[in-house]
Amino acid sequence: MTPQSKPKSKPRRYGMVIDVDRCTGCGGCMTACAAENNVAPSDSRATARTGLTPMLVHRVTREGRTAFLPVTCMQCENETPCVTVCPQQAVELDKATGIVTQMPQRCFGCRYCMTACAYHARYFNWWDPVWPPGMERTLNPGVAVRMRGVVEKCNFCHGRLHEAEDKAAAEGLASVNPADYRPVCVEACPTRAITFGDLNEPASEVSLAAKGPEAFRLLARLGTEPKIYYSSKREWVRDLAERGPVERREARRG
Amino acid sequence: MASSALTDSRWIARGIDRSAAGPFALWLTPWFVLLALGVYAAWRCLYYGLGETNMDNRFAFGLWIFLDLAIIALGAGAFFTGFLVYLMRIKELKAVLNSAVVLGFICYSGAVAVLAIDVGQPMRAWFTFWHPNTHSMLTEVTFCISLYLAVLAFEYVPLVLKNRRLRKTTSFLVFEHHMHIVVPVLAAVGTLLSFFHQGSLGGLYGVLRGRPFAFREGFSIWPTTFFLFILSAIAVGPSFLILTTRLVEKITGKKLVPRTVFEKLGFISGLLLALYVAAKSVDTLIWLNVTSPAAGFAPWEHYAYRPYGLWLMAAEIGLFGLLPAALLLYRKTRERGVWLLTGAALACCGVMLNRFVLTVQTLALPTLAFDEFMQYMPNWQEVATFGGVVAYGVILYSISYRYLPLFPKERELAAESREEVNHVSER
């Protein structure tokens, strides 16, 4: 078979739209993510600042009103900060899928990417991962366990992408069936707050939602073109996209 | 004691005065204790992982990176003096050149040692050479620093071979002589490498698009911090040489370098510092009015969190910038030892403050609307590891000072002072 005649899938740009108005902060996505991606129980010395939460729900209150914002890797597309700073190509913007991939086995733990990320969506393995005796038998074989001293983050559940690709190959399809692949947080949301799909497909649910009038992105003015969108009917929630007068007032007081 | 002093004296150059081996060993003892503590702390970090430190996901860089940046800036005296001596032909600075090389070697090797502990997987560090990401400032830093450390080691070798005992081996003497021919070449290579890594250390922060406090526009691929770091490093390098040399003179009670050399160094430092302050001020104004607002951040917002207030900027530009520049440029103050030292000390503090602000304040400030301002405090493991590096530096310098001709003018000055017993240099 020559390279030309091979069924080639066209490049995808996986992205998400998170409807903030539907998030109840139940934490289902966080735990599902931890189980799917073999995140070890937090070390007894770990704090909120040294834990591993590739998916993290923030509780935000403003003047008595509350919103929950799930924050994960934003899969930045333009001059992706973590990709450009990594000295040894352990982070990559995958051309085929648009996923910003973190390869823990290449990473040497300099943590420069963590200082580069505006969303604090990257986590360092400060300790060796330890499971209670026997619990290692529940590890997901689709995802490699990380060792201490490396950085990790959301890879859009690459283990699930691999399974979907294998299935597509076995069925003789050129590309992944969209129904076969969605990250576990999308599946784990009881209120279906997260829409996932290919932003290159103009008619996909996610593309339409991302173009909606209520859609916004966090810190879009930094110019990194994140592929995680948020949407809310509430204006004060949309204002959380950037630091505004409220935050500045807080800052002055702090 | 007496016999050990006897054996030791065969290694010390003729015509210069060194303390007996006993007191020298006594001087080294506390530093060896500190070194041992540092080695223990470093071992804990390597064996148990970096959870041993107080760094966290937000403060991914901490005390170590800040001090690494600081000592690399201060160690810039090594390449810059080489540059001044061999390329600018300012021959009188040769009086401090050997000392500068040793200081540079200590600063750089110490920094590399701390980095090896700071990274989570030191055994994979060579991946940077095998799979380099050419877009990364850190790649540039890694390549330049490791090559420059090799250059410094090469510059160190002839110095070692000048030892009284080693000179007795003819092949060493021949080797050393040949090395002398390449030293100017090494100085040129070192200058080039140093320019790039001092710059790319600044670039390290300037490219952080996600951290509006640090992010700067620039020329081509280099943000303005690239040039500011070069300028500030070469500005304080000579100042650091003044400080360390004066400190050695004070401790040993000897005159090692002619006064005029200090003044020359002070003038160069002051001139460059003035240039740096001017450039830094322009850069700050552009950042406050253009770069930061474009990213959606009000300029003063970065200084709204205590203790990182506007006073930091004022201190950096005024107290640690303009003031030392003035002290070092103005002939009357420069010629007064106290003011020269004050100026040099302020300049060194200034560059440390600058590196601190870029490392710690950058990470402490919130970016997302629902972020928090965070504080960080190093723990004993971090402090002790660095203390170990300081101890290593003191030990290596002490040994070098004792056995190697760090200050070629020392013998001459000693003879002079013996002649003019009554004349005592100001204390």
Place this chain on the structure above:
Amino acid sequence: MSKTRRDILALGGGLAAGIVFTPVPWKILDDASIWTQNWPWIPQPVKGPVEWKESACTMCPAGCGLKVKMAGGYVVGLSGKDGALCALGYGAHQMNFHPRRLRVVYRDGRPSTWEAAEAAFRKACEEGPVAVVDGRPSRSVSRAYQAWAAATKGMSYFVARAPEEAALVPLARLAGAPVEELAYDLEKTKLVLSLNAPLLEGWGGPQRVQRLWPELKIVQAESAKSRTGDCAWQRVSIRPGSEAALAMAVAYVLIDEKLAPATSPRPPKTAADHARDAGVELNTVLEIARALAANRPAVVIGREPEPAVAALNILLGAVGATGGVVRRGPVSGAFQSMDEMPTGLRAAILDSTVPHDHQPSGDAERFRFTAWRGEDEKGWLLPAPGFLEENPDGAGDALLKPPEGVRTLAAFLGVEVKAIESRPVAAERPLTCRLAAWPQPASSASPPADWTGPWTPAVLPPLSGKLYQESALFPAPEKGLLA
């Protein structure tokens, strides 16, 4: 320099220079970094091809359908069969290896043996009377317990009621219907007035209200801040223990504004007085009452059994109406609740489905079957099969093999479990209820002061929230969310 020293230097130099041109340093460099990528002390997933099986979750009575990912004979992942699972469900397979997993018999906190437990139970049965308590009465195995209890002298069968079911007891009394047959028809409700009920924190099963929430208007009257309050359409702060007062204030306004039948009995005090008791403005009560009337079908849900809540629901016309409280049945028959246990029981033997905070009253000797150790357990703790280690129905095969030393209650009692072939379909039945007079309010109905959520015991049988928080799934506590 001596001659030998020079020779050694030359030879050593040759070796050092030569070794650079062999694979030794380079291969060692490469292998050493590969070693760091596969450190022997880092656990590895089990090997073997992946298979998907189906089952049901046993972590709470909701019993969500599961798709189970298996490899090498172990469960390596879970997925919901129809919709999402909850936060606990996604890691339920890890619970079998939780440090609190019970593997040996305990008596009063000390290790003991099955033989000793059997002897003690035999003795208790001889002395009688003994209660057998079940957490999920609709299973095949429950049928076997019931039959066994009925056939054995001195033996009686009780169920442990979930808090949301227990909260319906006052209404069931007023309506004269068994509480097992009453249910909230929330799927068709437009507005819920919740009095401290943890609607989004596991009430009625972890996912039930979550799924309805985007379209459901929740008015949360609460005395402790909760996530339900955060997400509610309206949040009202009330004084602890004043649920009844607020219910009566709202009822008063409903009658006053002719939003309820004029013939309804009025609460004992005026709306303003009840509002003051509840610590809310009268205006707020007015708004709540008008919202209830404008957004029908509406229903009121209390956290604890509160007669005033039942009365308000009757006034609102929510009893027996679509979107209110309806009667479905017969589901599985009426049972005696554990709360109504007679005193003077000799012993109680509890199935592993009974939540740990359900304790038999009095000094009955406790025989608790459970897969995990709770806090401060008096009596016997008997290790039961864990997650998916027994069939969720109690009859048929399990996906996982239970560890050594684990037994089921059915095996312990020696009862034979037959799978129920056909189950009655829950059909809607009429439910009518009239309010003759205002009932006496219950003493206190507020959450305890130390209640922090988000996982109430209601969602986490057989364990309290602590187990979840100690589990592998619990991420490092992050600011705000779980505080």
Place this chain on the structure above:
Amino acid sequence: MLRPLLLFLAGLAAAQIAGWYGFPRVLYTTHAQPFEYRHKTHAVKSGSTECDGCHTLRPDGVFAGLPNTESCAACHPEAQGTTKAEATFVKDFVTTEKEVPWLVRARQPANVRFSHAIHTKRAALKCERCHGRDGETDTVRPYQQNRISGYSRDIWGQSISRLRRAPNEGMKMDDCESCHKERGFVTGCLGCHR
């Protein structure tokens, strides 16, 4: 001056011998397989020469790898022949319902994702491309393990220099990459790592 030069050269030569000849022998440990297995005999007896007769690829793209004891027991419920290996298999594994702890020489580490579905179906590669003629052998080679990295020797390849090796020899990332490059198929890290 001749003596030091000669000694230097001697050191140089000794290093070459030790590095090229001694080192590979020290680096690897050799482990015997649980019992003898003959691919050739099985192909003749079962009448199937296709690899996927036993090493199946499921329709959902999951490669089943080595057949489990249960499927072997379909033909070997009890010893069919007289070999010692078969007797061992029946006695130690079939009757006890245990899986055979084969030492798989081609096993990649957990961080590598290799899809048999993509390589054999979509790219239509023959098994021999990577596994060589393992399917026609009369014996299973012992497993050689690298003392430092813990990898099977087959990952690096038999030749320590990795020069002039057979096309199917070596399963390092470089080998995957060069084959991909030849076929014009370039993928990111995520393509082959998990």
